[in-house]
Amino acid sequence: MKRWTCVEAGCSYELTAPDASAAVEGAQRHIAEEHGSFELEEMIEDVLEDVSDPPGIDLYDSR
Amino acid sequence: MATTDHQHLDPSVVAKFHFTREMIEGPVYRKYQKAIRKFWSVEDLDFTQDALDWGAIDDDQRRGLLGVTVRFLAGEQNVTNELVPMLAAAQTLRRFDWTVYLSTFLMEEAKHAEFFMRWHDKVVGVLEPEEVAQHFLVRGKTIDPSGRFEVRDVLHEALPYYGRRLLESTLGGEEAEIERAFVAFSAAYNAFVEGVLTMPSYEIVIDTTESWNAFPTLRQGFRLILMDEGRHITFGTYACRVLIEKDPSYEEEVHRVFDAYRGNIVGLVEYQKAVPGLDLNKYQVMKVRHYRNRCREMGITPDETLIEQILDPSIDFVVGVEAG
Numbered sequence: 033m034k035r036w037t038c039v040e041a042g043c044s045y046e047l048t049a050p051d052a053s054a055a056v057e058g059a060q061r062h063i064a065e066e067h068g069s070f071e072l073e074e075m076i077e078d079v080l081e082d083v084s085d086p087p088g089i090d091l092y093d094s095r
Numbered sequence: 096m097a098t099t100d101h102q103h104l105d106p107s108v109v110a111k112f113h114f115t116r117e118m119i120e121g122p123v124y125r126k127y128q129k130a131i132r133k134f135w136s137v138e139d140l141d142f143t144q145d146a147l148d149w150g151a152i153d154d155d156q157r158r159g160l161l162g163v164t165v166r167f168l169a170g171e172q173n174v175t176n177e178l179v180p181m182l183a184a185a186q187t188l189r190r191f192d193w194t195v196y197l198s199t200f201l202m203e204e205a206k207h208a209e210f211f212m213r214w215h216d217k218v219v220g221v222l223e224p225e226e227v228a229q230h231f232l233v234r235g236k237t238i239d240p241s242g243r244f245e246v247r248d249v250l251h252e253a254l255p256y257y258g259r260r261l262l263e264s265t266l267g268g269e270e271a272e273i274e275r276a277f278v279a280f281s282a283a284y285n286a287f288v289e290g291v292l293t294m295p296s297y298e299i300v301i302d303t304t305e306s307w308n309a310f311p312t313l314r315q316g317f318r319l320i321l322m323d324e325g326r327h328i329t330f331g332t333y334a335c336r337v338l339i340e341k342d343p344s345y346e347e348e349v350h351r352v353f354d355a356y357r358g359n360i361v362g363l364v365e366y367q368k369a370v371p372g373l374d375l376n377k378y379q380v381m382k383v384r385h386y387r388n389r390c391r392e393m394g395i396t397p398d399e400t401l402i403e404q405i406l407d408p409s410i411d412f413v414v415g416v417e418a419g
Contacts, residue, residue: 040380075328
């Protein structure tokens, strides 16, 4: 599992995804929808953290 | 043919070869492979609609858009010229994967310069230095009314300065000095200029062309360039991370660079304010995200005072209107 945390000022959004590709997709969607901006693929991939699997959850976000 | 008996090999012959299995599985070599896979060419782009759109916008819109694009035209030429010290240092530090990746980096910067040269030639009808220079917004007219911050020309001042220091360290051959100078150069080039200062400018052009429903090829070019820049920035911050993990005292070099040019990112500079009708606060706030991201990639602690200053609404620059 991969975890990504948004560091936009005033935002504490966090998502956990089954793999890097799903994390990139989720992070880009968050940045576009919540901040009207974009985040590049490499910039997301380079800061993903490995986390242990939460049972029964495929894609989790903190909202 | 593989053999495990290496006892008889001459080390000077072995030293002629640089690829390793670990290297070609590593993150920097993967960036090189991705750069090859994602190659694009300026020659494949069609500027016809952009030229028609240029004829349809008014003088204020032209001045605002050119204020940004001419900066990019100058900037991309400058970063192409300034990359050589990094290549020289990578070779001296015996990091062949960095050298291999940087070959695509340099080519891409030249291609970005070519894109802006072609766009200005085919859409605006300017190409010669004297023709484009008259649209370059003068930095000296951008001032902080409080007098606390100096807005400097980081691209044309910092990159040559840190580049020369890196080149001199490389020629000196002292590994720790090369590494320290590499971190300072990469902090200025990849983290500061590419990774924080310029990111709002990309969004300004993309938002502008979307809101005007015009200049599709300029927007397409910016998106293609951003795809390359994502690799450039994260190569630089990754290299900083590797070197800082080796010697944590190198982190100070990053903070020194950001501190020296603090004035350039606490407010928006003239070309970022040139396009009428944009929500400038969005571009100001996003710099915090980019700064925190660069620090996270480098594995260093962000300067919270700098973040507070970026977010402080009382810090704003007054911009003059004169162009070159």
